[in-house]
Amino acid sequence: MTKAIILVGVGGQGTITTSTILSKGLIEKGYDVKMSEIHGMSQRGGTVVTQIKYGDKVYSPIVGEGEADLIVSFEKIEAVRAIPYLKEGGTVITDTREILPMPVLTGAAEYPKDAIDELKKAVPNVIVVEAYKVAEELGNVKAQNIVLLGALVKQLGLDDVDWKGLVAKNVPEKLVDLNLSAFEKGYQM
């Protein structure tokens, strides 16, 4: 069986690093893996979507609507935006982090106040992870992505992989310890 995961966030949040580490771990486990990312038009500020599929044999690298077993969202309204991609019975892991898009900043649109409550009403399996807050407490908000990686790995039950070794190899050297703590915190949440 092929499993499909979508990671969504905003440019600069580190979704691609998370996907890269996840892919490497899945290969270590012996799966065929495909990962797809769309580089937006801007370095920062736009919605970023990364997709990962794994199984015995994967053909299409793209996850279509209604196909995702798991959506991991780094920003709460991006979780809502991605919801059509969730498979029936699938799970959403979302941070509560808010990043205001330009139409909200300029007053042309409103940022939804109760996005997570409404999401929970519509989708049975929603796991809220305060990853940004945890990373902030650890001393570097950029570790948000690794907190979410920890939560994701736990949710998928992908245990017998040296995740911490992979994290260490894929983050800047001076941030290794901090990111290992971030992974642990995410895993325990």
Next chain:
Amino acid sequence: MSKMIMSGNEAVARGFYEGGGHFAAAYPGTPSTEILENIGGLYKDVIYSEWSPNEKVAAEAASGASIGGMRSICTFKHVGMNVAADPIFTMGYCGVNGALIFVTADDPACHSSQNEQDNRLYAPHAKLAMVEPSDSQECKDFMIKAMELSEEYDVPVLFRMTTRVCHSKSVVELGERTEVPVRKYEGNAAKYSMLPVNAKKRHIIREDLLAKMEEYANTCELNKVEEAEGAKIGIITSGISYQYVKDVFGETASVLKLGLTYPLPRKLMADFASKYETLYIVEEGEPYLENTVKALGFTNAIGKEKLTIQGEFNTKVVRDSLLGAQDEFRYQVETVNVPARPPVLCAGCPHRGFYFALSKMRDKFVSLGDIGCYALAINPPLSGFDTCVCMGSGFSLLVGLSRALKAQGDTRKAIGELGDSTFFHSGLTSLIDIVASESNVVACILDNSITAMTGHQQNPGTTKNLMGYESPAIDIESAVRSLGIDDDHLRVFDPVDQEAAKEALEAALKAEGPFVIITKRPCALIKEVQKANAGKHVKMNPDKCVGCKQCMKIACPSIAFDEANKKAYIADIANCNRCGLCIQQCKFDAIEKVGE
């Protein structure tokens, strides 16, 4: 051998390396850029690589290396091939000495492009062989094969990819590099000087070689039949579409998967087509395979009747189009209205300063944009420009448009903007036309010291090159002055400085004849710039903020407004680099500097 997960672009670079490549040139363009970045970053000890000023120059540089005997590659995005088409068509007649590969990265669905052109059509038009991989492993393997075929059939090979092949990652088995000696250069005017007398002969030779190559295509390993037992459906496909076909049909249909798609293996296609009652042709974009299948007499083939010519496919598009749409369950959160999140100019982006200054006088100008990060200034509230066509057009369009405005009594002045890399690409020749035609226009070069939009590639104005070595930086101002632009018709300033910007735009309005503006401030995301700005940001003093929202007018993603308290605040300190644009906007000194 070790296995790695690689993007198609990384795998193409790896294939060129393993296949003994020597020379690589390109101009950056999504989704092709990472091919040269990988060659320049990983294999510079054995492969020369460069960012050329534009695709035509890159194609010619690679052609020169090939004529000289090197295995050579030139990469571009689909529209970049239009720029490079001139040398490519003629090299189609000349053929090669060392292998010559042109990689086109097409972008169906316009993820980051101005059109959806299908560059497969270039292959028959320019008489190039064409190879199409469908995943990263094939990107590597087919690249090695393409180099061999190029030399064997004396033909440049068009290596055709699409966004999903370029940017999706899959598992690749790595091999070792095979060292291939540079072939001896021997002058051969009859082969490489395409004067009419030679060109006519080369055309005959090319047609003969393509006919031979078609025989090879009918039996080669790049084109393969995957027969499903008892299947009544036959599908002909290539590239990424193959993956969707396998997802939808699995073992219920036989598939002819084409990897060598010009010259097309017509015998193989006819043999396959004749076996199936139902015949689908699954290809994104134009009916390229379909037209050939139908020309072979298989008018029962179903292609564009059911599968869209627009955008890109996925498994669902192929399934719904060919097997009928199904009612499928979808979660919906109807109670939440999710605001759009368009890409924006970054916090601290130098282009914001220029376009903000222009926005204050926008009624006096007709503004023309170009391809680059500054294209993001099109959205309100900056509403920066009216046109964005292709690289360099921000200047060349001025020549015609200014005369059209004059002819209809429109007194607004025509102003065009493009970046440093775009200036070197083709803005320079456009500026030459502005000067030579004595056009009464304003040409602005927004110099941020990097090719930013495609992810920070070096260009002729930077002090380093693709391989990381020091390189001479060409001075834009000197180039402009050398065209005859004098002090009265030139302003050079930091675009964050709104006083300087205002003075320049007012001078430009009054001046007669060609006027040039050069704004100079490096992209805020350049590593050295980020390092220099580390710790610098602004903070809002809520006691001084009166809620006038003047700072919101610059559309900076770091500044937000709290409607409850009627105060502005800094929503994203991490990305603020204290460019100072907002400080100039605040008449109440509520925005304060933090950090040294």
